[in-house]
Amino acid sequence: MDRLIKICGLSTPETLDAALASGADLVGFVRFAKSPRHVDLDTGRTLSHQAKGRAQRVVLLVDPDDAAIAEAIEALDPDMLQLHGAETPTRVAAIRARFGRPVLKAIGVADAGDLATAADYAGIADYLLLDAKPPRTGDALPGGNGLPFDWTLLAGLDPALAFMLSGGLEPQNVAEAIRLARPDAVDVSSGVESRPGIKDPDRIEAFIRAARAAFAASPIEK
Numbered sequence: 001m002d003r004l005i006k007i008c009g010l011s012t013p014e015t016l017d018a019a020l021a022s023g024a025d026l027v028g029f030v031r032f033a034k035s036p037r038h039v040d041l042d043t044g045r046t047l048s049h050q051a052k053g054r055a056q057r058v059v060l061l062v063d064p065d066d067a068a069i070a071e072a073i074e075a076l077d078p079d080m081l082q083l084h085g086a087e088t089p090t091r092v093a094a095i096r097a098r099f100g101r102p103v104l105k106a107i108g109v110a111d112a113g114d115l116a117t118a119a120d121y122a123g124i125a126d127y128l129l130l131d132a133k134p135p136r137t138g139d140a141l142p143g144g145n146g147l148p149f150d151w152t153l154l155a156g157l158d159p160a161l162a163f164m165l166s167g168g169l170e171p172q173n174v175a176e177a178i179r180l181a182r183p184d185a186v187d188v189s190s191g192v193e194s195r196p197g198i199k200d201p202d203r204i205e206a207f208i209r210a211a212r213a214a215f216a217a218s219p220i221e222k
């Protein structure tokens, strides 16, 4: 994972095209019925076909059973699975072994103790996504809440651990996030929307431009 930019929660051909034309490295499709970004299998199939060969296609699932993974793979043929629930290291390993797709495991971070949890997945998940821990309110989603966490916590992270950063990123703050947290990749959803679930092509383009410039200005050695 090397200086990559992921746009998550794409659900229309037009906004997917904006992400691809702006140079997104990865595009994410959410399979979570309570999300305003949820795509049904037919829509996901069409979008994934549109992105094939132009960006890595990621299907996001939350605590999926094997049947939910199988139907998502059959329809979307993703390059990667993003697990955004409470999947244990054992479950992540089982999913990798059974389905043979790389796994991006999301870890909610609110304090330094959460970084120890992240380390538990090193060598098990293919990639780690350090995201803001969702608020404890009843209507909060497991992710995609547009909330940042304290990026300075990541100073305590093993420098050898490659990770993707997300949570409340937007065109205006992604450069500062990259400077402080020194991630290998960044991921955004809410920060490139005009309202929940509605992606804004201009914000997508601005985010990718800002992230690219910040990565170029902040080389990392791992």
Ligand SMILES: O=C(O)c1ccccc1NCC(=O)[C@H](O)[C@H](O)COP(=O)(O)O
Residues within 6 Å of the ligand: 008, 009, 030, 032, 035, 036, 037, 038, 060, 062, 084, 129, 131, 141, 142, 143, 144, 145, 146, 147, 166, 167, 168, 169, 187, 188, 189, 190, 191
């Ligand atoms: O986007 C959703 O609706 C969603 C639903 C359930 C689990 C995860 C979800 N999104 C995750 C993401 O979009 C990102 O990986 C990440 O959480 C950043 O989101 P944001 O803070 O909105 O940029």
